[in-house]
Amino acid sequence: MASSLFTFFLTTFLSNFLPLSVLSATVLEDLATLTPPPDFATTITTNCLHNPLLRYCNNTSSSSPMNITEIFxxxxxxxHLCNESKNPNCIDSFPKIRIHGRPKTAALYLSFDFFWKYCPLTIVEIQxxxxxxxxxxxxxxxxxxxxxxxxxSYNQLTGSVPVQxxxxxxxxxxxxxxxNRFWEDKILNSEFFNRFxxxxxxxxxxxPDVKRYKxxxxxxxxxxxxxxILLCCCLGWLCLKRPDYLPRTCRRRSHKFTSAMLDAATDEFSDQRLVSKRNGVDIYRGTLRDGREAKIEVYTEKVSKAKKREFEEECEAVFKLRHKNLVRVLGWCNSRNLRAxxxxxxxxxNVEAWLNSSLASSWRRRLRVVMRVVEGVSYLWEQWxxxxxxLNTRSVLLSGDDQEPLISQFKIGDGNNSSTNIFNFGLFLLEMITNLKPNEEQEDSERRYLEYIRVHCPGNVERVVDEKMKIEDRTLEKVKEAxxxxxxxxxxxxLKQPSFMQIYDMVVSLYESSSRHH
Structure with a gap:
């Protein structure tokens, strides 16, 4: 019914009211100047009386001139759309709007809001x-x-689709x-999508694009x-070989060094990094990944699995050492091919070099170094x-401006022999006074060295005291005691060696005496 009424209206209107020029190509361009014929409102009213359901009927109740103009x-x-859609019986029927491959024309008709507002009810297809x-x-x-x-289809439309x-x-x-180029929406899960x-x-x-989905x-x-898998392998390699690349909070034992870490720190144990080699121990100067300088003592002797376990336990103990006169232990390595x-x-x-400098000319200064070494040794003997x-003049380092002595070498794996430690301290004390030491290249050098000192002590002790050290008469007796x-x-x-407690008391007494004389 609506379709026939619209056709009737359109036929009547086109034949009676619109001249042929209205259908020319320029009509759409002149819409702003076109006005409805005088009895156009009567025609609209008649149509609405015959069919109130026509789309424009609900918009003319107020007889607004603007509405009449829009309908016109x-x-x-x-x-025009009827002709553009190439409908052979355009006046009789207008069911389709078809505009293919004509971008200017399509955009033009889309711009007419008033047409779509009063879209004919006969139209059932828009392409x-x-x-x-x-x-x-x-x-x-x-x-x-x-x-x-x-x-x-086949446009460049963007944005979202008004699904509702x-x-x-x-x-x-x-x-x-x-x-088109619409935004990907949740249309897949909607009932609307299921209709098509x-x-x-x-x-x-x-x-989702199929290729992108694949x-x-x-x-x-x-x-x-x-x-x-690669990340797990990398993480595993880091954990096993280079845990120093991990954040400190992720490192289970930051004091355990791997052979790869020490290789990197010493440029693969290059000769340029080698400091000294002696008694199965190679000493290197290394740079850790965090920038700290470290001394790396590599033990070259091959040992059994049981010895390696003992080494691990001893390193655990050494790592816990905390004393101002002991070099701090940063960690160790106990891998299959490296113990360090x-x-x-x-x-x-070190003290050996210091004894040859002008700073060691004072008996009190030398005795102060001995006193600090005794304190460090006391800590070791009592606590560990x-x-x-x-202990020797090469292994004791002087750190900082205050020349604080530090015992720097620990004999891992050798065990702690009290008699040997007392003997080594005696040699250290004699070297501090005489600035002489046994010639390691000669056999029985320690016995000859000690015999030389005994010959001149106590009657001719001035012959063995370091001539660079200024000794006053009142302190000479204290030097003899030392x-x-x-x-x-x-x-x-x-059995003839003094106990460590006796050694400690005697050194303290000597040091206090030197302080009073000073």
């Missing part, structure tokens, strides 16, 4: 295909609520939004596991009797 212009646009439309979804066409087919508005088109059975098949949304942007599947099934102890590097000179140490203590410590019979 909409009728002109309808006439605006391949028109390069560069805009969001043309929501105006949804005013034609009776349409059954909507084809907007499309859902209200209950007659819509065919929809084609393919080959997937071909309605090919390359529309609404559905790529995602490939990444998830192949690439991702490979990446995870890592301690902090001290830039100061299982830790052995190597030499006597050193000779007692180096006595061949352990």
């Amino acid at each position: 212009r909409s009728t002109i646009v309808a006439s 605006l295909v391949n028109n390069s439309l560069k805009s969001e979804f043309p929501t105006n066409v949804l005013s034609c609520a009776q349409i059954r087919t909507l084809d907007l 508005n499309l859902s209200r088109l209950t007659n819509l059975t065919h929809l084609n939004l393919s080959y 098949n997937a071909s309605s949304f090919i390359h529309s942007g609404l559905l 790529m995602r599947v490939l990444v998830l099934l192949v690439v991702f596991p490979i990446v995870v 102890l890592v301690t902090e590097w001290t830039n100061g000179e 009797p299982e830790v052995a140490f190597d 030499i006597t203590l050193g000779l007692m410590c180096t006595d061949g019979s352990p």
Whole structure:
């Protein structure tokens, strides 16, 4: 009924009111100047009386001139669209709007809001295909609520699709939004999507692209596991070989060094990093990854598994040493091919070199070094009797401006022999006074060295005291006491050696005496 009334109205209007020039190509351009014929309102009223359901009838109740003008212009646009859609019986029937591959024409008709507002009820199909439309979804066409087919494929439409508005088109059975650039939406899970098949949304942007989907599947099934495996391998390598690359909070035992870490710290144990070699111990100066300088003592002797376990236990003990006169132990390495102890590097000179400088000209200064060494040794003997140490003028370093002595070498794996430690302290004390030491290249050098001192002590002690050390008459007796203590410590019979408590008390007494005389 609505379709026949519209056809009647359109036929009557076109034949009686519109001159032929109105249908020319320029009419649409002159819409702003066109006005309805005098009895156009009567025609509209008559049509509405015959069929109140006509779309424009609800808009003329107020007899607004503006509404009449819009209806008039909409009728002109309808006439043009009828011709543009190439309907052979345009005046008799206007069921389809078909504009293919004419981007300027399609955009023009979409711009007429008033036409879509009064869209003829006869229109059941709208096709605006391949028109390069560069805009969001043309929501105006949804005013034609009776349409059954909507084809907007092969354009460049963007933005989101008004799913809710499309859902209200209950007659819509065919929809084609393919080959556009809409935003991917949750349309897959909506009831609206179930009304149409997937071909309605090919390359529309609404559905995941098949190639991209396959790529995602490939990444998830192949690439991702490979990446995870590689990451696990890298993490495993870091944990086993280079844990120093991990954050400190992730390192279970920051004091355990690997052979790879020490290789990196010493430039693969290059000769340029080698400091000294002696008694199965190679000493290197290394730079840890955090920038700290370290002394790395490498034990070259091959040992059994049981000895390696003992070495691990002894390193655990040495690592816990905390005293101002002991070099701090940073950690150790006990791998299959490398055993090493890592301690902090001290830039100061050792006592052997210091004795030949002008700073060692004072008896009190030398005695102060001895006193600090005794305090460090006392800490070891009392708190860590299982830790052995190597005490000599080369192994005691002087650190900082205050020349604080540091015992720097620990004899890991040798065990702690009290008699040997007392003997070594005696040699150290005698070297501090005489600035002489046994010639290690000669056999029986220690016995000859000690015999030389005994010959001149106590009657001719000035012959063995370092001539650079200024000795006053009142302190000479104290120097003799110190030499006597050193000779007692180096006595061949352990039964004749003083105990460590006796040594400590005597050194304290000597130091306090030097302070009073000073």
